[in-house]
Amino acid sequence: MPAAFVAVSNIFLLSLFIYGLAPASGGHINPMITFATIITGLTGFARGVLYLIAQTCGAALAGGLIRGSFGRNLTLLYGGGGCLFQPGLMTAGQVFLIESVLSFCQIFLSFGVGLDPRQHAVFGPKLGPLLVACSLALVSFSSVGLGEGYPGAGLNPARCFAFAVSRGDFKYQWIWWFGPVTGAVVHSLVYHLAPPYHRQLREEAVETKMAYQKHHQDANRESQHEANEKMADGNLA
Template identity: 40%
Template structure:
């Protein structure tokens, strides 16, 4: 009888503890985080299920809250009236401003080390890669739960063409990202008290046109041109495409959810951009690395009051985003 009594007591205590946990959880406030399939580092975990009772209501306002949506839904203008979307775009603008402010500081500081050390550009490229890895990872962690943690038009354009973010979201994100970047550029200039010329050779946004022609920084090699003129450089396009390929694979592919999930994905995305920035920064004299973030160069070049060949930072990234979108259209993530 004693054994039976002890077992009954243990079961009763277990039941009471379960009830207390249930009551505690039921009275806890809900976390304010909206579902968004294009959340970088989320591996599409934070989406709304079609079986959810509020699915139709949520998707009517934000189609990219679902894992799949049509192009017609993507271009729906109703999302522009969504106040929450404007708040998320504001976070993208603020985050981009802070990110580029910090990136601008260490870019200006590392610039002269390319000629002041025995190993030349390897020094700023290595330190810049480490700084980019830490910076991007931390900002994805910080902004991911609210806006998706893009802070980069390249990421936003890529999610749009891969049908992971709607046109209204993509447009607002890019507008706020660019606004934040310009503010950051002038804040760096004001903080350092330097002249515009200081910003004209910032790594990742600078091309020495006496060594590298603008066409070589953008053009994609073709068999015809290769046979006639040899290898052509596609530094911005290919570096951005490599970054997007890795970022999508580790940070947006739901098949990786069980492998490492949202906790590790931002670190892997940060490592990817660190690797791409280092590889492109030491490849050729006259080219201080790929931008892989046109907003960053927009802000710093605005502070420099000089936009020579800035179109490369946009056209190269746009090409990479479109190539990535075509790839995910040809090899879709989900079965029909």
């Protein structure tokens, strides 16, 4: 029941935050998604790095607020809020593998329903954020109970960093960062290399651009020719 509540609340909270932040940053609130858009070419490198820095700083501030609001004992009792596992029941390697696979699934779904520019005509800017939030809720809910001692996927390095700050424990923080990074890199390979559809689109785009340039040059030459004829007629007159 708590897992279902968290999943449903994620649908509303995440979609509303994306809508709210869209004018400023395009809705970038998750380093995993930001990094995925950088390596797929949808976000510029400099802008993406600024987003990552802002997300990490915001997470550190949130971790401090959690610790200050609930105190040391309550924060440690609940592990800061999430992004943890019990080393005696699961190994760090197992958790890293699970986090990598689930991160890939989340990124794949997010691109498919909202981030890929080609889907703009299908879902548009109004429906995309809601579908991204639904995909996060589904992946998050499905990860609960995958293994004993593993409460569920992190899927957001900044969120996990905030929890680490709140409980003052960074021992396994690499899992919640490199897991999503691994998932993003694998997704980037799939996005760029797997379907020939991308290469076909690039070829069509190049052909369209060349045809447009040729048409523009022909139009300029025709206009110049007409101007020269008018000038010649004027001189004869």
